[in-house]
Amino acid sequence: MPLIQDSLFTIAFQSSPIGMALADLDGRWLQVNPAFCDMLGYAEEELLAFSFHMDSSLQEQQRSLERINQMIAGELSVCRLEKGYLHRKGHIVWVQLSLTIVRDEQSRPLYFIAHIQDVSAQMIAAYSTDIISYAAPDGSLQYVSPSIKTVLGLEPEEMIGQNSLSFIHPEDAAALQSVYERDSSEEAFIMTYRSRHADGHYVWLETTVRTIRDKTGVTEKIIGIARDITERKHAEQLMHDSEKLTLAGQLAAGIAHEIRNPLTAIKGFFQLLQSGKMKRDYYQVIQEEFLRIELIINELLVLAKPQAVSCDRYDIVALLDDVTKLLEPQAILNNIQLQRRFEEAAFHIECDGNQMKQVFINVLKNAMEAMPDGGDIVISLKPVGNLLQIIVQDQGCGIAKEAVKRIGQPFFSSKEAGTGLGMMVSFKIIEEHGGSMHIESELGQGTSVAILLPMPSRI
CATH class of the missing domain: 3.30.565.10 (Histidine kinase-like ATPase, C-terminal domain)
Known part of the structure; x- marks a missing residue:
């Protein structure tokens, strides 16, 4: 495949402070510059074994391929993608990948030029209190971002190698365990659970989870971005308690109204009984009103007692x-x-x-x-x-x-x-x-x- 051989381009390519690469129409790296190698900690020959789909979920790959096909068809001139690449040392490097396409004289597509910019600092600034982590398929943690100290009072080093379930509230552990068994066709999803703080109390976390799988569908790692939502949960509980109090008030008013009606009738018949004007037919009406009260009380007992x-x-x-x-x-x-x-x-x-x-x-x-x-x-x-x-x-x-x-x-x-x-x-x-x-x-x-x-x- 004829790649660009112009000496000025070669100098710019090799000397660029941001990552640059050439990729074939399937996304496989053909050439990579030193800045890109340094960004991910790999040697050039190691990176050439991958594609710009590396460390992407199947869903991300499908979305990328749709954009790439649009570029090949001439419907897009530039394609920008945000990706999380795995550094050789294990942490995630967030990049913005900008692709342009090179064509021959007949406008046939030849290959892509990729500009790869490290945006990890911006991501960390945007999510400074969010916890970024990834775990092996068995749940053992392989990387945890420093923000874990702020949220859970734990040092990242003391968590590495431990099973993520060991930090989760027992009632929420089953839901987290199911993450390792989810179908490979599923998109990233959000789950909430409680994680143990260093001092023993539990913190509510909302985590975006994505499972990274290889070409055969086997899980390689599970990436999570977690955010502390404890205050939000407390606010929801206060609102829930307020709603319960409102419902209790409505229920009490309803009970008073429903029971007052038959009691009023019984009171009236009792006054007739005292005056000696009670007719025998009225006893049947009194019995029906008592049955009405009994029905209401029985239904309330079913509703009130723990089921x-x-x-x-x-x-x-x-x-x-x-x-x-x-x-x-x-x-x-x-x-x-x-x-x-x-x-x-x-x-x-x-x-x-x-x-x-x-x-x-x-x-x-x-x-x-x-x-x-x-x-x-x-x-x-x-x-x-x-x-x-x-x-x-x-x-x-x-x-x-x-x-x-x-x-x-x-x-x-x-x-x-x-x-x-x-x-x-x-x-x-x-x-x-x-x-x-x-x-x-x-x-x-x-x-x-x-x-x-x-x-x-x-x-």
Whole structure:
């Protein structure tokens, strides 16, 4: 390949204070200058064994290749990339790589000229308190930036060689361990965890993690840039506590309102009893009001007491069968058909079976009560990625869009005699199982309740 032989260019190339290199159209280094060799601590012949994709993740390589192909096609004249190259001594050198393309007389691309500028100082200035580190595939730390002293009170030297998990809060260690097992096709991602300070307390860190893999997909190293977010976490906790106090106030006001109504009725009938004007029919009304108070108190107890999730492996199809058998007599009396549409005969998940039945009963009873004229309730199950989707679709009167947003709030219900606590409990149960529940409805068109639950990997 005819490279530039002009003596002035050669002098400039060799004497340049910034890194310069020539690369073929695949990115492999063809020539490198002394400044670039000094920048990374390698001899010239060592660098020529690499390309400008060195130390890049597969995703970074793909993005770079897209830009390079644009240059080859003549769509870009200059390409600028920021990269983190690994110095021979182990630390990261952040560079700005500027590429231009050399063409022949027929405008055919020949090779790239690269200008490589060390921008590590600017990066450190921008992220002076951030911790830059990289670890081997087994988690042993191979480099930690000096900012670790400011954030965690530790010296970088005392961390080198130790497993990164040994500094992590036990409750967060499993999440960090999963970093070493992530799929090679994944982009850089962000995770939060607690790391132990030298004096024993824990510091919240938010870390951008990138796994560097070789051409075969084998992990070579794991790079992380961590930032102290302890103050942000404290602020979030204060906001969360404030929201809980607000909710407690709303709940207390709702309880007072809901219980005052039946108590007012009972008080009035008691006055009639004292005056001797009590009719026998009134005793039935008093009993109903007491039952109303009992219902409210029981639902509050379910909501208030700690719901320890006792998970085991359950077949959701079997749980739904149990619930539909329980509700079928009431459905038949109301001319309602419970239709089951399951893509498979069994779907196993880790859950608390009794709590899950409670959710299904709440959702199905709401659907049945919304259909006084009868109709069909369709229960469908299907996997969506690594989640199990359960949908209950009714043909009831539907709910206004403004009201749908309030479902799950205490003492809000679209039913005349409802308390809203049943759905509040249901949302809480699904959330504690790592899932989510979504409701869609339109007046006159019925309601759809979709429950998403994590499903274990199936081999």
